[in-house]
Amino acid sequence: MNDEALISLSNRMKSDLFIGFVGSCRSGKSTLINSFFKLLILPNVEDEFMKHKILDELPQTAEGKQIMTVEPKFIPSTSIELNVNNTLMNVRFVDCVGEIIPSAEGFGSEAEPRLVKTPWYNEAIPFQEAASIGTEKVIFNHSNLGIYVTSDGSFNEFTRSEYQMIEEKLIPKMKELNKPFVIVLNTKDPNDAKAQALAKDLESKYDVNVVCLSALNMTLEDANLVLAKALEEFPISDLELSLPDYIDAIGEDIPLKKDIMTTIQEVEMKYKKVKDVANICKDLRATNQFSDVKLELLEASTGKASIVLDLDDSKYKQIVDLLLGKCSENRKDFISYLYQSKKANEMYEEVNSAILEAKQTGYGVSVPRIGDMHLLPPEVVKKNGMYGVKLSAKASCIHMIAVDLESSFTPIIGSEEQSRMLMESLNADGNEDELWNKEFFGKKLSDIVNDSMKSKIHSLPDKSKDKIKNVLDKIMNSNHNNLIAIIL
Secondary structure (H helix, E strand, O other): OOOHHHHHHHHHOOOEEEEEEEEEOOOOHHHHHHHHHHHHHHHHOOOHHHHHHHHHHOOOOOOOOEOOOOOOEEEEEEEEEEEEOOEEEEEEEEEOOOEOOOOOEOOEOOOOEOEEOOOOOOOOEEHHHHHHHHHHHHHHHOOOEEEEEEEOOOOOOOOHHHHHHHHHHHHHHHHHOOOOEEEEEEOOOOOOHHHHHHHHHHHHHHOOOEEEEOOOOOOHHHHHHHHHHHHOOOEOOEEEEEOOHHHHOOOOOOHHHHHHHHHHHHHHHHOOEHHHHHHHHHHHHHOOOOOEEEEEEEEOOOOEEEEEEEOOHHHHHHHHHHHHOOOOOOHHHHHHHHHHHHHHHHHHHHHHHHHHHHHHHOEEEOOOOHHHOEEOOOEEEEEOOEEEEEOOEEOOOOEEEOOOOOOOOOOOOOOHHHHHHHHHHHHHHOOHHHHHOOEEOOEEHHHHHHHHHHHHHHOOOHHHHHHHHHHHHHHHHOOOOOOOOOOO
C-alpha cells in the first residue's frame, strides 16, 4: 500500500490528522469517509478490537433523498494513534450534517422542524440550524484540514443546480476561515467528459484544488490523490529564491538589483499556497529578467520550496559598468578599477572608525597603525638627577569633526500674503525629494543649497586651518587634555 501521501499530510499537520468533511447533505460525505477508512486507515490499525470499534462507528450510507447523517459525528469517537511506516500520527475524521438541499427528505418542515442533538449544545436544535453551523464548527474548531464534498447531480435524484446553490454559499465561508481544504466532486462516472469539465470549472471559480471521483467506488489511487491535492492547499512555509552570489555583494542602490528585488516581491505577494510554486516560477520567467528559473526543491510535507534564479552575462556586465562608472571594454579597465578600489579601501580602513565615531558623537580620531609610525632618533635625557634614553615615535593622527553647517535661501517674491501662500504650498508637498527638486528662478533648491554650503566651506582661510591643527597638536601631546577656546 502506498502511504506516502498519508505520511506527508501527517508531517505537515504535525502528526494530528484531523479532517472535517463538509458540504451539502446527500452529496456523499459519509460514503467518502467509509471509503477513506477502509482504504487508508483500517489497513494501518493492528489492534483487532479497535478495528471493529471503528467499523461500528463509521457513518451509515444509503441511496435516495432521505438524509442519513442527523448529527455531527467524530470517527472514531476519540482520535486513534497510528504507526504508518514508523510515522506516528493521531487520526480523527468529522462528518457533519451538511447544508440542506430543499428537495432532500428527513429534516422536517418550517412549521415542525426536526430537532437533532449536536456536540455544541446541551439541548436539541432544529435540523436546519445544526446544518448551517456545522460547516464552520467542524472546520474552525475540530479539524485542521477540510474536504468539501459536492456532486454533479448524477445520482440520488438531485439536480446540479441544487448543489451549486450550496457551494456558492459555503465555499466562500470556508475560504474566509483561512484553513486549507480541497473539493471532492462526487460523480457516478469520474471519467465522464462533463464531470471532468465541471471539476476544472470549479477549480477555476474557487481557486481550490478539485478531485473528481466516485465516493462509492473510490480507489486507493483516488484516496491518495485527494490527500496529495489537499497538501498543495497548505501555505508555503519557507520560500527560498537564490540569485547569483555577486547580486548579494551589491546594495539596492544599484538599479538592476532594485528592479530584480521589486519583481520578486511583486510575484511573491500574489501567491501563498504550495500549489502556487509552479505559478511563481512561471511568472518569474515571464518577466524576462532571468536567463533561467529552476525549481530545485518542493516539499509538500513541510511547505518548503527552493527556486534558483540565474542572470545572463549582460546583466553581470551592466553591474560592472555601473560600478566602474564607464563601459569596461577590456581587461585593463577592469584591473585598473580594482587597483584603484584597493588603494581606496586601504585609505578608508585608516579613517573608517573615525568617520563612524564622528557621525555618532561629532568627533572621531583614527588610531595610527604601526606602519604609519616613525621612530625619532634616540636622545639622552636627565630626570631627577638620573640619566636615561628617550625613545620617541611620531605618526599622523587624523581627526574627524562633524560640523553642523547651515545654509539658507530666502526668495523675495512680494507681499506677506504671497509669501505665506508659498510657504503653505511648500508644507503641503510633504515629500522631501519633491521639495529638493523644486525650481526657484530656474534653479533647483538642492543646487542652490549645495552651492551655499560649498561657499562656506571654501571660505575658511588656510591660516585658520593651520591654527586649528596647532591647537589639536598641543592638546593631543599634552599631559593635560584641557582646552580653552576664545571664539571671535
